[in-house]
Structures are given as C-alpha cells and as structure tokens.
Amino acid sequence: MKGYDVEGPALELGALVREDGTADPSEQIRIGLSTLNRHGLVAGATGTGKTKTLQLMAEQLAAQGVPVFLADIKGDLSGLASPGTAADRVTRRAAEVGQAWQPAACPVEFLSLGGLGAGVPIRATMTAFGPTLLAKVLGLNETQESSLGLIFYFADKNGMPLLDLKDLIAVIQYLTATPEALSGIGGLSAATAGVILRTLTNFEAQGAEAFFGEPEFDVRDLLRVTPDGHGMISILELPAVQDRPQLFSTFLMWLLADLFHVLPEVGDVDKPKLVFFFDEAHLLFDDASKAFLQSITQTVRLIRSKGVGVFFVTQTPKDVPGDVLAQLGARVQHALRAFTPQDAKALKATVSTFPESAYDLERLLTELGTGEAVVTVLSETGAPTPVAWTRLRAPQTLMAPSSPDVVQSVIGASPLQQKYGTAVDRESAYEILSTKLSDQQRPETPAGPAPEAPRGPERPREREPEPKQSVLESVLESKEFRSMARSAASALGREITRSIFGTARRGRR
Incomplete structure (x- = not known):
C-alpha cells in the first residue's frame, strides 16, 4: 500500500501505517x-x-x-x-x-x-426563508404547504413584510377572520390555518423567534x-x-x-x-x-x-x-x-x-x-x-x-x-395589521351639545344611532381592504412558487 499521490494543493491527513503498526512518514495520505x-x-x-x-x-x-x-x-x-x-x-x-x-x-x-x-x-427574515422550505421544516402536508404559499403570496402582494414569526402568525389570524380577503385567488380553511398555527407555536417554543428577524x-x-x-x-x-x-x-x-x-x-x-x-x-x-x-x-x-x-x-x-x-x-x-x-x-x-x-x-x-x-x-x-x-x-x-x-x-x-449585533424591528405585517384593527376599534370623540336655534321651525328629531360595526365588518367595508382585495384579484394566475429550495431572494441593502 502506498500513499496518495495528489497533484496540486491538498490536505495532509497523515502517514500510512504499515502492517506492523508503525507509521511510514514517506507515504503521506492526502486529499486534493x-x-x-x-x-x-x-x-x-x-x-x-x-x-x-x-x-x-x-x-x-x-x-x-x-x-x-x-x-x-x-x-x-x-x-x-x-x-x-x-x-x-x-x-x-x-x-x-x-x-x-x-x-x-x-x-x-x-x-x-x-x-x-x-x-x-x-438571523433570516421569514420572507427570505420562504414557504416551501418552511413547510418542509414544519412537516406540513401538500395541502398545508399550498396554503402556506398562498399566505406568503397575499402578504407580498399587499405590502405586508413577513420578517419574523409574529408577522406570519398575524397574517394567518387576519385571513382566518376575513376569508373574503382571498377571494379570487384561493381560500384558507380554518382547519388548515389551525394546523399551521399550532406547528408555528411549537416551533416558537424551540426558540425560533430568535432566529427570524432583521438584520x-x-x-x-x-x-x-x-x-x-x-x-x-x-x-x-x-x-x-x-x-x-x-x-x-x-x-x-x-x-x-x-x-x-x-x-x-x-x-x-x-x-x-x-x-x-x-x-x-x-x-x-x-x-x-x-x-x-x-x-x-x-x-x-x-x-x-x-x-x-x-x-x-x-x-x-x-x-x-x-x-x-x-x-x-x-x-x-x-x-x-x-x-x-x-x-x-x-x-x-x-x-x-x-x-x-x-x-x-x-x-x-x-x-x-x-x-x-x-x-x-x-x-x-x-x-x-x-x-x-x-x-x-x-x-x-x-x-x-x-x-x-x-x-x-x-x-x-x-x-x-x-x-x-443589534436587532431591528421595523414596521411589518404585525404592526400594519395591529394599526388597521386599532383604527377600526377607536371610538369617535363625542361632540358637545348643539346650541338651540333662536327661531325658525322646530329641529328635526335626531336619528337613532346605528348599531356599531364589528371589527370584521369595519375591515371588510374599509377602503383599504377593498383596495387590497382588488389588488389580490388582479394578480390571479401569477406564479406563487419560489424556488426548488423555497427561498425568495431580494435586493441586498
């Protein structure tokens, strides 16, 4: 047995050992x-x-x-x-x-x-990680992986950056509460959303929230x-x-x-x-x-x-x-x-x-x-x-x-x-959705009593106040939501896959 003859640069692993158990320094084992x-x-x-x-x-x-x-x-x-x-x-x-x-x-x-x-x-952002690789890590089946891809697609098309786990969870919860948001591009069943949320919760318990984020x-x-x-x-x-x-x-x-x-x-x-x-x-x-x-x-x-x-x-x-x-x-x-x-x-x-x-x-x-x-x-x-x-x-x-x-x-x-070294938590899907819901729930400032008119016909009787809208109804009737829905519907037919590894590249800053 002889050492390995390698042309060009190589790793020097050590010397060949003879049958008697002694090393032969003249016979070197290398990896090119x-x-x-x-x-x-x-x-x-x-x-x-x-x-x-x-x-x-x-x-x-x-x-x-x-x-x-x-x-x-x-x-x-x-x-x-x-x-x-x-x-x-x-x-x-x-x-x-x-x-x-x-x-x-x-x-x-x-x-x-x-x-x-x-x-x-x-760290890595959730968007860069992508739905396909995330689905593989979470052990999701084909239907659940497809739904996860739809969630990422919706967030991308509606200007909701997915940077960390709380962003993804917030979008899933929003789409579960407002299924009409996906009208024209698909649907997300409550059962599938529940499975994805549970697996994300378990993933978060392993410390994943520390890994996802910026920079x-x-x-x-x-x-x-x-x-x-x-x-x-x-x-x-x-x-x-x-x-x-x-x-x-x-x-x-x-x-x-x-x-x-x-x-x-x-x-x-x-x-x-x-x-x-x-x-x-x-x-x-x-x-x-x-x-x-x-x-x-x-x-x-x-x-x-x-x-x-x-x-x-x-x-x-x-x-x-x-x-x-x-x-x-x-x-x-x-x-x-x-x-x-x-x-x-x-x-x-x-x-x-x-x-x-x-x-x-x-x-x-x-x-x-x-x-x-x-x-x-x-x-x-x-x-x-x-x-x-x-x-x-x-x-x-x-x-x-x-x-x-x-x-x-x-x-x-x-x-x-x-x-x-320093984590950055800029505005992303979680903050955007939190602000939207907060705006819808904020009560109107009550106006002071109107002064009586000095003369003229009796003022008409005030109308009974309309029942207060729920958060869901407010979101569905809002101008922002209608714009988002139109944007999503117009994007029908676009590819929602990313790559064979499930990552999405974006410009480096």
Missing part, C-alpha cells in the same frame, strides 16, 4: 482540494478523534485560503482561535507521521442563532478571506440549543439553500469556495420528515456545482441517510465499537460500504487507536482510492476550548458584530 466539493464523511465512536480530524482539516483549509463553516454542537471547536500547546504526545505524534508541528491560531468568527449563545447573532445575515459573509490570504473559519456556536435540533436544522438548511442562490455555477475548481462541517450530524437527521430529508439530499447533490463542499461528522455512517451517504466522495473512518449485537450489525454494514481492500476491515475498525482512521477518497479522475490505514497529524491549534476571554475578544473585534 479540487475534490472536496464532492463532499465527505468523518465517522467514529466517541473518543476516537473525529473532532480533532475535523479541526485538522479546517485549519489546513484556512491556511490555503479556503473559508470554512463549522456547526459546533458541543462547544469543542473554539480552540481553533488559539495556538496549540506543545506536549509530549503532540511532539511524538508529529515525529511518527513526519509533521513539522508549530503552534498556530486561525482567523475565526463566532456566530450564534439570534444571540442564543456566545457569538455574533445571525438578515448575508451568507456571502461566510466567504471572506483575510488580507494575508487565509480563509475565515466561521464557527456557529450551538451548545445553547443542542436540545432543540429542529431550530439549528432549520438554520443550516436555509444557509445551504441561500448559498445555492447566491453563488454562481463554477464547475470544477482548483479549490472549493467554502467547506461546511456538520459535527454531530445525526442530530440533523433525527426525527426529520421525509420532505426535509429530500431537501437535504437535493441540496447536497446540487451545491457541488457552486464549489461548496459538505462534510458530515458523526458516530456511524448509518446516522446519515443512504441517499446522502451515496454522494459523499471522501471517507475518514475512525474506530467503531462492537459491544452489542446492534454494534456488530452496524460494523458489518459500515465495512460493506468501503471499496475492496487488502485489510480485514471488520477487525481493523475495532482495533484502530485514537487518532487513527481508514481513509478512502475520490481521485482526480473520480475513482475511489484504495483504503489506507492512516495515523493522523496533530492539529496545530488548541485541542481544547479557547478561554472565554479569547472568545469574547474575537466577538468584540468582529466587523460582523457591528453589522448584525
């Missing part, structure tokens, strides 16, 4: 940067070193000018912002694999979902390169929401979908425009709806042409749906455990997914040491390379969380903090 947009998987049992492998790959990508995005579920990856610490095990590993180890820190941004955690708060995050801020040519590593800190997988799954899907719309087609590239790493990827797929999984599969398949690579990091390959797993070109498999019948079955399934090998993989995968893996990648010709038992290099950044002071100093010095 030009193949990273074919995606990959880093898997292994807890404590086998897969998070350190992710860290090693991220710091090398950044050093070669490739921006990186990391979803940090456990809070383990903030060490990328600090230089590593020399220790006997580090220098020993470096000598074994032929690595010239030097402590180094990477340029890092810390992000958080709407401020839930330490990091620059990032909206511009995904192009993930593509930054420092003046000295290093790629920026953007770390999404998720420990505060690790028990709410629907929330961060929603964000990650929106982020990939928005990137797909923003980035141009690039075809084959010397190195990727951006590489995603989803740590603890099983949380992304646990209890996911069929529609959500289809959306993930489609996104992974198509975003490759935009020069974006996606790596899933998890315990076993079975944590990743088969349709997604089939699209992953690089495999870095750390040790697996076989303590139970279920573990043994998972081990056999994992071995069956590798190319033919001279190794007894079923035995080797249970005997790998910490920081070792079996590796197979796609060559420049698209063919899988032979499986290679690899002793991995040591990361040069800190293999532990950075101190809170370091994290806070990075956040405080970030130009993104000035751009996204």
Whole structure:
C-alpha cells in the first residue's frame, strides 16, 4: 500500500501505517482540494478523534485560503482561535507521521442563532426563508404547504413584510377572520390555518423567534478571506440549543439553500469556495420528515456545482441517510465499537460500504487507536482510492476550548458584530395589521351639545344611532381592504412558487 499521490494543493491527513503498526512518514495520505466539493464523511465512536480530524482539516483549509463553516454542537471547536500547546504526545505524534508541528491560531468568527449563545447573532427574515422550505421544516402536508404559499403570496402582494414569526402568525389570524380577503385567488380553511398555527407555536417554543428577524445575515459573509490570504473559519456556536435540533436544522438548511442562490455555477475548481462541517450530524437527521430529508439530499447533490463542499461528522455512517451517504466522495473512518449485537450489525454494514481492500476491515475498525482512521477518497479522475490505514497529524491549534476571554475578544473585534449585533424591528405585517384593527376599534370623540336655534321651525328629531360595526365588518367595508382585495384579484394566475429550495431572494441593502 502506498500513499496518495495528489497533484496540486491538498490536505495532509497523515502517514500510512504499515502492517506492523508503525507509521511510514514517506507515504503521506492526502486529499486534493479540487475534490472536496464532492463532499465527505468523518465517522467514529466517541473518543476516537473525529473532532480533532475535523479541526485538522479546517485549519489546513484556512491556511490555503479556503473559508470554512463549522456547526459546533458541543462547544469543542473554539480552540481553533488559539495556538496549540506543545506536549509530549503532540511532539511524538508529529515525529511518527513526519509533521513539522508549530503552534498556530486561525482567523475565526463566532456566530450564534439570534444571540442564543456566545457569538455574533445571525438571523433570516421569514420572507427570505420562504414557504416551501418552511413547510418542509414544519412537516406540513401538500395541502398545508399550498396554503402556506398562498399566505406568503397575499402578504407580498399587499405590502405586508413577513420578517419574523409574529408577522406570519398575524397574517394567518387576519385571513382566518376575513376569508373574503382571498377571494379570487384561493381560500384558507380554518382547519388548515389551525394546523399551521399550532406547528408555528411549537416551533416558537424551540426558540425560533430568535432566529427570524432583521438584520438578515448575508451568507456571502461566510466567504471572506483575510488580507494575508487565509480563509475565515466561521464557527456557529450551538451548545445553547443542542436540545432543540429542529431550530439549528432549520438554520443550516436555509444557509445551504441561500448559498445555492447566491453563488454562481463554477464547475470544477482548483479549490472549493467554502467547506461546511456538520459535527454531530445525526442530530440533523433525527426525527426529520421525509420532505426535509429530500431537501437535504437535493441540496447536497446540487451545491457541488457552486464549489461548496459538505462534510458530515458523526458516530456511524448509518446516522446519515443512504441517499446522502451515496454522494459523499471522501471517507475518514475512525474506530467503531462492537459491544452489542446492534454494534456488530452496524460494523458489518459500515465495512460493506468501503471499496475492496487488502485489510480485514471488520477487525481493523475495532482495533484502530485514537487518532487513527481508514481513509478512502475520490481521485482526480473520480475513482475511489484504495483504503489506507492512516495515523493522523496533530492539529496545530488548541485541542481544547479557547478561554472565554479569547472568545469574547474575537466577538468584540468582529466587523460582523457591528453589522448584525443589534436587532431591528421595523414596521411589518404585525404592526400594519395591529394599526388597521386599532383604527377600526377607536371610538369617535363625542361632540358637545348643539346650541338651540333662536327661531325658525322646530329641529328635526335626531336619528337613532346605528348599531356599531364589528371589527370584521369595519375591515371588510374599509377602503383599504377593498383596495387590497382588488389588488389580490388582479394578480390571479401569477406564479406563487419560489424556488426548488423555497427561498425568495431580494435586493441586498
């Protein structure tokens, strides 16, 4: 077995391990940067070193000018912002694999979902998220998804911006109370509206109200390169929401979908425009709806042409749906455990997914040491390379969380903090509808008694006051509503779909 010969820039994973268990520094295992947009998987049992492998790959990508995005579920990856610490095990590993180890820190941004955690708060508007992707996240059926699209359409055509959850809820409640508003373009049944409102309420309980709003995050801020040519590593800190997988799954899907719309087609590239790493990827797929999984599969398949690579990091390959797993070109498999019948079955399934090998993989995968893996990648010709038992290099950044002071100093010095740090709540659908209903309900100011006429015929008897209109009747007879209804009716026949991912692009300010 020989190391991988790669033309052009590459990630240096480590040295090939001989049959006697010693590493051969002359045989290096590499992954060409030009193949990273074919995606990959880093898997292994807890404590086998897969998070350190992710860290090693991220710091090398950044050093070669490739921006990186990391979803940090456990809070383990903030060490990328600090230089590593020399220790006997580090220098020993470096000598074994032929690595010239030097402590180094990477340029890092810390992000958080709407401020839930330490990091620059990032948000998306409800309009930009769109009805199709939202329906997939909420697990709505086809009829409910169609109704949600109609709600978005009505709001767009009547000048009611949908920026956050309360905007969408307000429009649904308005259309439920005034079904005539949709006359000529469709209808919204009370039952369907009730289902959508209940799912939105559950979604809000997971903290989604923090994610939806303004200022909206511009995904192009993930593509930054420092003046000295290093790629920026953007770390999404998720420990505060690790028990709410629907929330961060929603964000990650929106982020990939928005990137797909923003980035141009690039075809084959010397190195990727951006590489995603989803740590603890099983949380992304646990209890996911069929529609959500289809959306993930489609996104992974198509975003490759935009020069974006996606790596899933998890315990076993079975944590990743088969349709997604089939699209992953690089495999870095750390040790697996076989303590139970279920573990043994998972081990056999994992071995069956590798190319033919001279190794007894079923035995080797249970005997790998910490920081070792079996590796197979796609060559420049698209063919899988032979499986290679690899002793991995040591990361040069800190293999532990950075101190809170370091994290806070990075956040405080970030130009993104000035751009996204303060939430904006401008007038949108909720305020527009609240003002409309408030105007209709405001009582008229009573006039003072009229003076008696000094002469002339007796004044006619005052008319009995007409019954006061209900809010619903006032809205239906108002000039504003009639104008809205005419506008909606005139738009009959227009497309109400957005895109295959359900996002709507709008001009960036």
